[in-house]
Amino acid sequence: MYGLKLDWMETPEKPYYTLEDYTGPEGRWCPGCGDFAVLAAAQRLCRDEQLAPEKTVFVSGIGCSSRFPHYMKTYGFHGLHGRALPVACGIRARRPDLNVFVATGDGDCCSIGTAHWIHAIRYNMKMVVMMFDNNVYGLTKNQTSPTSNVGLRTYTHPRGNVVSPLDPLQVTLGVAGASFVAQTVDFNPPHLLATLTAAFHHPGFAFIRILQRCPHYTAKIFDPLQQDPSQMALLTHPDGIDGGEGLSRVFPNRVEHDPSDIRQARALVDGERGVPVGLLYRNPDLPRYDEASAAGLAATRADRENLLEDQFDWFSI
Amino acid sequence: MTQGATRLPEKEKAPTDVTPADSSKEAKTQHIEAADPAAKTDWEEAARRFHRFGSSPENRLEPKLDSGFNWSRGGPAALLPLLETRPGMPAILMPGEDGGPPDIQPLDLVLERGLETVRGAGHPARVLGELLPRLVRRISRRTRDEKQLLAFREVAGEGTEALLSELALSGESGETLEEDCRSLLSTIPISWQLIGPSVASAHLAVETVRRAREPARSAIAREVRTLSEHVDNLLIIDEAKGTSSSLSDGLRDGLGRYGLTLIDHEALAKMHPDRKARRLEKARRGRLEKASKVLGEWLEQSSAEPLGVYLVSSKKGLSISEKPLPAGVFTRQAERPLKTAIEVFLEAAAPIVELARAIRVARLEMSGSYRPEIHDDTIETLNWQALKRDELALVPPVIATMDCSTSLEQSIGELCQLVWSGRPVLVLSSGPVPDPSELEDLSRHQPSLGTLMVAMHHAWVLQGSTAQPEHLARSLLGSDPCRPSIAFIAEAETPILGEAAVAGRARPLFVFRPGSAGGELDLTGNPSVVSDWPTYTLEIKKEKKTERIELRITFAEAAAAWSIGRDHLFAVPEEGFSTDQVPLDEWIAHPKRDLPGGPLPYIWIISDDGVLFRAIVSRALALACADRLADFRLLQEMAGVGGVHLARAREDARAEALAEAKADMERLTAEHEKALEEAVEETTRSAMAGLAAALLQDGAAGRIVPAGKPLPTAAPDPETERVESEPAEEAPAEPEEDEEEELLLQDPWINTPLCTSCNDCFKINELLFKYDENKQALFTDLSKGTYADLVRAAEICPAKCIHPGKPRPDDPTATPEMIERGSKL
Secondary structure (H helix, E strand, C coil): CCCCCCHHHHCCCCCCCCHHHHECCCCCCCCCCCHHHHHHHHHHHHHHHCCCHHHEEEEECCCCHHHHHHHECCEEEECCCCCHHHHHHHHHHHCCCCEEEEEEEHHHHHHHCHHHHHHHHHHCCCEEEEEEECCEECCCCCEECCCCCCCCCCCCCCCCCCCCCCCHHHHHHHCCCCCEEEEEECCCHHHHHHHHHHHHHCCCEEEEEEECCECCCECCCCHHHHHCHHHEEEEECCCCCCCCCHHHHHCCCEEECCCCCHHHHHHHHCCCCCEEEEEEEECCCCCCHHHHHCCCCCCCHHHHHHHHHHHHHHHCC | CCCCCCCCCHHHCCCEEEEECCCCCCECCCCCCCCCHHHHHHHHHHHHHHHHHCCCHHHCCCCCCCCCCCHHHEEEHHHHHHHHHCCCCCEEEECCCCCCCCEEEEHHHHHHHHHHHHHHCCCCCHHHHHHHHHHHHHHHHHHCCCCCCEEHHHHHHHHHHHHHHHHCCCHHHHHHHHHHHHHHHHCCCCCCEEECCCCCHHHHHHHHHHHHHHHHHHHHHHHHHHHHHHHHHHHHHHHHCCCCCCHHHHHHHHHHHHHHHHCCHHHHHHHCCCCCCCCCCHHHHHHHHHHHHHHHHHHHHHCCCCCCEEEEEECCCCCHHHCCCCCCEEEEEECCHHHHHHHHHHHHHHHHHHHHHHHHHHHHHHHCCCCHHHHHHHHHCCCHHHCCHHHHCCCCCEEEEECCCCCHHHHHHHHHHHHHHCCCCEEEEEEEECCHHHHHCCCCCCCCHHHHHHHCCCCEEEEEECCCHHHHHHHHHCCCCCCCEEEEEEEECCHHHHHHHHHCCCCCCEEEECCCCCCEEECCCCCCCCCCCCEEEEEEEECCEEEEEEEECCHHHHHHHCHHHHHHEEEECHHHCCCCEEEHHHHHHCCCCCCCCCCEEEEEEEECCCCEEEEEECHHHHHHHHHHHHHHHHHHHHHCCCCHHHHHHHHHHHHHHHHHHHHHHHHHHHHHHHHHHHHHHHHHHHHHHHHHHHHHHHHHHCCCCCCCCCCCCCCCCHHHHHHHHHHHHCCCCCHHHHHHHHHHHHCCEECHHHCCCCCHHHHHCCCCEEECCCCCEEECCHHHCCHHHHHHHHHHCCCCCEECCCCCCCCCCCCHHHHHHHHCC
């Protein structure tokens, strides 16, 4: 009979993973860097979900945050500047059995990698994209990034940035195929972990913008939010991100938002009701390109040869 | 592949999801865009012929139709939710503590409670908590083929050791898990025993019956010890009286050598009336001596050892699986085990009857109310039937195993003889599930021996299954030591097959406890006791729509789970579905089911890749289902959970309640209307009175006084107001609580959930901080760091989650400057 097994008796034993199983070398970020918080949250997510390290891959481009794969004891791909997403999409296309995470920064994703970013959203392949947004190029020592605010003094704009910043959330929400868009902050680990967990369980492309402090070059820009959490708007909804009761006390300003309502999501991103923190949009029913690209993966060499022969037959005389 | 049917290639199927309620298995239905009408007709005709004539090959249409359904890789859809009922979950037999009754608990619950105890002792045991289901599985596997009861602590120890070596966790996680495992094992008493789903009925019966009688045996042993001492004292005193019968001699013997140097016993004897000490009469002394001997021997021999058990089996003897037998079990083999068991019981009861006589003699002697003219005969003629319930618990239990190959007629005859004899013998009748004979000839009615024995209403009757060890062991613990007890135990090939037999009403679970008021039938343990069949909902997701199918587990589902029952089922793919086909449970109640061209019964079956089929049920199996349903309805009727009488009683109660409610409503409405009228009148009267008073007396002030309140005659005295408000103003504060709160605020603390794991605090003083299992900071020991370390760590912490508090008085680093810096954090 169809393998009516006693699930509590017959399940083959899997290894149990602890935090140590995901912990690589100590992070070499600057003291106080927000990347540490994201790293710890990602490791906890892997532990909580019991992801096999050999079935998990972290992909990155270039930047401070892109050192991420080095500190995870999983598979990793430290790629070229701006090319984290094409690599991740390639992995996902041919190895749908892997858990794919992407660590990318505001420079990596929103500048040189913009084209790949837009199309990766369209493809809606299942992966978790952590976009570390510290408003500056940190690794190359203080240059203006696409998300730098007007007036930010950097080495490329010593008298202050004059170009309006790009809003990664607004851009993502504007691309056809966006299926999961959320924003969180590195200085609230419970919300950060809850957001990563929700993204991991999303069936498609999950884009998270993480407001991340750079203690050297943009040390003060997130201070107002950290000192006065009422400037942030915690998005609440039964279908949203559940970070536990404690979050309600940390975020006094709460906005009820249905994550299936993309119009309200776009309105919230404008920030008039506070910097949104939580799930802005989710649509689990959108088609996924990796489902189509995975077709034929099980084909054997003989199958492929037969297929070729069939094609050649079209041209035989 | 189906001939004539258009089953589409895999890529052309519209994917649909089927989710059984409460189950994670996903499935999909076959989607046919354009069914061939000719093929549909073929399927209809084939289904009808199959239902009528069964599976014989000559009754199939030519060419034969093949649905493509593979029974080795699929089965009844309704059985999927059974996995969640945990069939075969081992149970723990816990002997009662301090003379209390024993108990039975499922393995997973026992381990969860043990974990709670560990956590209560201050160990978070997070990893062990997550691994507990794995430990349950490991222990369950260990018991899967075990015929005997196992020492739970030992098996749990093996399980935790294997778990630790399998995981091989290194570092702190490994040490913590090892420590937590040790703590968990320490919560398990040595005497607890583990019962698996393959346990031999004889072993289980021996252990449970023995444990069930322990409390009564302990209580009697305590009383016997007291009685024995008392009887012995009477005899010693009588011995001390010596041969002389004079008071003087008695005093001399009693005072002893030292006493006689102080007291003149002859002079003392003269001061008292001459009350000669009389020795016990010969008959009484003989009675006491006999009682003393019996009580003493029982205390010395029997009470110190485990209760013996007699196991009577047929000449074929016990199966190898039942050996070796537990200690204290005496076996007998006989041609007719039940008849022999009756004789064995009388043998086993004889010493206890002697003991009961001695107990009665001793009790009467203790209270000084033994009257030979009344009690001699009574005690002499006392037999096992006069034994009380707790005394019967002392008789070594006699268990007779009934061979399953014994014919039904012989079984009924022997069981009837036993019930009529009234001897408290426990009969074990074990049979395999599935039973090949059950499906060989479905047209033959299979009478349930259990139901027949219930009808005799003198015996305790159990119908259980090894698929539910907890129910089985708990029921056996409650067997009646005063009456014949009969246990019919279904020994399932696998737990899921046994559970299917229970759910499909092929082997319903019940316990019948006879009593003076007719007895009580308990159907606890059966799924959906008040329904005909257990019902589950299957959710089918087709594109964006969700359909629900009600699935019932019938006897046909159970038969389909057994390979021998599949000849009675004919799989039909979606192109063969028709409106003539009705679910089996509807077919049973269908008025036209026996007419030509009537409906065809079916059950849902599902392949391993999630395609749903209908399986047409042969008429023989469908009628057998109706037969099992009738049996179960009879049980429901007897248990009072269903049937005509309950429905009538329910209707009567509802009608009575409605009538009462109606009468109450009318009464309350009348009372309300009356009260309303009175209130209106009163309000009008008061308003008029108030208006008149305002106009006449207080009109100048322009105040309107609420109705019903007296008009103030004078302004309130300011002094009085002040005095009244003073106590509230002078209410003493609660300084103690504030001080305590202040003290707490002075301690350093870390808001651990906000820690971002940046390692910065470790760089200040790595001895002072450590990470928890979520890699978030905690203090190790505050004595390992200074106040200055705390302040520096708090200042550098990007998450601002370290709070240095107030410094200790003896901290040399607590300079005014440092305290000033710390106070801002």
